[in-house]
Amino acid sequence: MPETLSAIAEYLSSQGLACECAGDVSTRIRAVATLGDAGPDEISFLSNPKYEKALGTTRAGAVVVSKTQAVPEGRTVLRVADPYAAIMMLIIRIHGYRKHPGKGVHAEAKVDASAQIGENANIMHGATVAAGVSIGRNVVLYPGVYVAAGSRLGDDCVLYPNVVVYDGCMLGNRVTIHANSVIGEDGLGYAPLGRKWHKIPQVGIVEIGDDVEIGASCTIDRATLGRTSIGAGTKFSNLIAIGHGSRIGRDCMFVAQVGIAGSVTVGEHVTMAGKVGVAGHLTIGDDVQIAALSGVMNDIPPNTRAFGQPALPMNEAKRVYAVITRLPEMRDKLKRLEREMEKLQADIAALNSPTDRK
């Protein structure tokens, strides 16, 4: 049921995002789309100035822009203080979150008789819930999910297909785990006996806080003893590895392919961009931001932006890594200075030599 732009404007205002319309407020909006894809019954937005040109070419019925954005003549726009926040609210309003198929415990789900299943849980065919597991209310388990013995999931968790939770792990409420991720596999715990590696039973667990979302194909080691933990509100992208015994704080955000070694402590609200690696036993303070591809080899104090391999505080890193591209030039300069130095040394020698001075 498409609604008019004026209805949309009213809705945003009612949510505290005051907005002004310019253009045809009777335009009916069916969906949200990118500037490139949007058609006449879709609304789009401009947030990153990099895409400003598309304002001239988009076929969108309306565009959400900032209060001060210059727009081409005749373009229907909705002006708000924060276009990104506005479009997020419109995506939620118009499209909403994913609906999951299924309902109740499917006859072909494998649920152990000793498991406790919360009200309204949706356990699909081909999902396995092992002995002693506790599953909260409204939990969704897709096909191929395996929840091993003694694990506990809070309410409103969603585990996409083929997620595996090893034995004894604890998930809070509203935890979402995307397809093919693994929670609680054994970490790399071996004692060297001569040249052989002798396996140490990994008897710890993984504990995941409320409102955590884990991307696809992540792997989170259980602790050798105690727990590996992921703080409430933290969000992971895909293919992330967390080593045994590490503790990730609340409200962190990790981009794809981040790797954290074992026994690392990460504070709250830390962001790590793609492919960041952190060595074992380090401490990363609250509100740290680490740029993509950085390799962290030392503790990082709170409120620091860091970058590079090895990762350095941002200001230092920028100075250091900027010089790297000047290295050939520096080497050439150095060679020239050496030659000039020899020349000067000869000149001085000549000046000091009586035979030349007479």
Next chain:
Amino acid sequence: MPETLSAIAEYLSSQGLACECAGDVSTRIRAVATLGDAGPDEISFLSNPKYEKALGTTRAGAVVVSKTQAVPEGRTVLRVADPYAAIMMLIIRIHGYRKHPGKGVHAEAKVDASAQIGENANIMHGATVAAGVSIGRNVVLYPGVYVAAGSRLGDDCVLYPNVVVYDGCMLGNRVTIHANSVIGEDGLGYAPLGRKWHKIPQVGIVEIGDDVEIGASCTIDRATLGRTSIGAGTKFSNLIAIGHGSRIGRDCMFVAQVGIAGSVTVGEHVTMAGKVGVAGHLTIGDDVQIAALSGVMNDIPPNTRAFGQPALPMNEAKRVYAVITRLPEMRDKLKRLEREMEKLQADIAALNSPTDRK
């Protein structure tokens, strides 16, 4: 049914690869093998000069070599312009591609009544096809595959065990996806509200072109809006992450553990070696080649070879990164120059001082 070397030579010639035999053309060939493994009824090849020595030791019944390759006395060879192309044709002829087990829709496959299934599709036990999905002709879905609501697969696709395709994604014809890869999971789309991350529904899709092959355990984010796309003919190795809204061109080749952030545009026929990372919102031109472990932080123009962290054009990168190993030497030189400079300055001062010049 082994065939003689002369029959093989005839076949290659018929395919446009003219070849000459030297040695025993009646040798019967049963299989293709490496120089190290091959026995008297197997044919091998030499393409990489690194392995030339093995020509002297291999037990192969025959070896495909280049027109000009020196070979030990008595060695039976097949000389062709391109040994690698020839051996590829022989592997296809003698061994062929993988045959898939099963046939038809298995009684224990879970296919929603509203799904459309093409002629001759092979949907194995334990595969799930959700509501409104369309599956082309001859498609093979292995056990544990989950194709979510509304997705569409073209003809002749093969999805190996435990591949997950999220809702609404579109795969072309002849798309192959290896085990445990995930297509269309939600990207890392959150709006910051204070210190909390508020999830933005990811309502876009993933679109994969014809003849794409995706390795094992890759993760390709759906777009927030619109589509993440993989161009026709592109080939991925394993553990590759593609961020939401990125567009990968046709005929690209990405090696294992490549990571592309969101909203990146990659041109056609781009190769990225292992572990390359590309930051968000960048544009990589056609025919770019990026060396292993590079970190791309800026746009790259077409037809460029790039390397390093940060990635630089190859010539510049080679100069820059070659200097890195000379750094200790440069520092020593610099220290020496400083000392010599002080010495010279003292000498000059002495020359200029009247007390010394009298």
Next chain:
Amino acid sequence: MPETLSAIAEYLSSQGLACECAGDVSTRIRAVATLGDAGPDEISFLSNPKYEKALGTTRAGAVVVSKTQAVPEGRTVLRVADPYAAIMMLIIRIHGYRKHPGKGVHAEAKVDASAQIGENANIMHGATVAAGVSIGRNVVLYPGVYVAAGSRLGDDCVLYPNVVVYDGCMLGNRVTIHANSVIGEDGLGYAPLGRKWHKIPQVGIVEIGDDVEIGASCTIDRATLGRTSIGAGTKFSNLIAIGHGSRIGRDCMFVAQVGIAGSVTVGEHVTMAGKVGVAGHLTIGDDVQIAALSGVMNDIPPNTRAFGQPALPMNEAKRVYAVITRLPEMRDKLKRLEREMEKLQADIAALNSPTDRK
């Protein structure tokens, strides 16, 4: 059944780890825990001096420490030569290894009639064993495991949920593979035909030796021809990619996200820390140790420690990479030297100029 500290001390001594108790030897021990988590009925240990302070605060009933460790007054300790080895033995004794659920071939496992299943194998519901597969004694296959045609697993293997073994692969005895790993997918084998990539059938296999443990979500390519091999006793963490035709030696240890390109030869007892990458066709000698995030671009001789991108022998690498953080300082020095040089050159010119010297 908790046992007393004196009983534990006796056990360790009987295993060749002589130990002395100090404090209350009648303390009953129920479990092993970290210094931070342990309560009065748990035993903990101090091995890494970084955690020494916790000796003062732990609530542990007893702590295993080294012979010479200073401990706070009244603390009950067990002194041994190697606390880490001792605690490993206690974890095994008190907690033991994971027990697997299930028994026998489940009625809802899919086992092909032509497969050979060893005595006492435990094949759970939803696992698939394809045609011609051979499964050893006591093997455990969790739900979602797929073992493709013709593969062979030795005795006592454990494949956790959703592990996929492609056709024709060979696993030795006591091989453990964690959830969602893939063994034997096709490698990136394509021949370029113009701008197109033409697939080469990957007809080789993967061979895994005895006592190998593979982490979660690893991907090990089958060889194009011949075999990709993992030597006996080798241990992998998670998200590791091994390229086609590579040969990994015995007793290696690879940390998470390591990536090995194709046709690499790795010797015995090699350790690679997190995110190490190795380029194709290289040879890494026995007993090599490669530090985290290193990028190996050249062969490495045996018994070498290496580090960096590109990876260099440790001593050289330390010198080189230590200089990197000094680069801005070096550049400033260079600029100063240049200015001083110009000044000196002018001074010398002045000294040599007749007009100035008269």
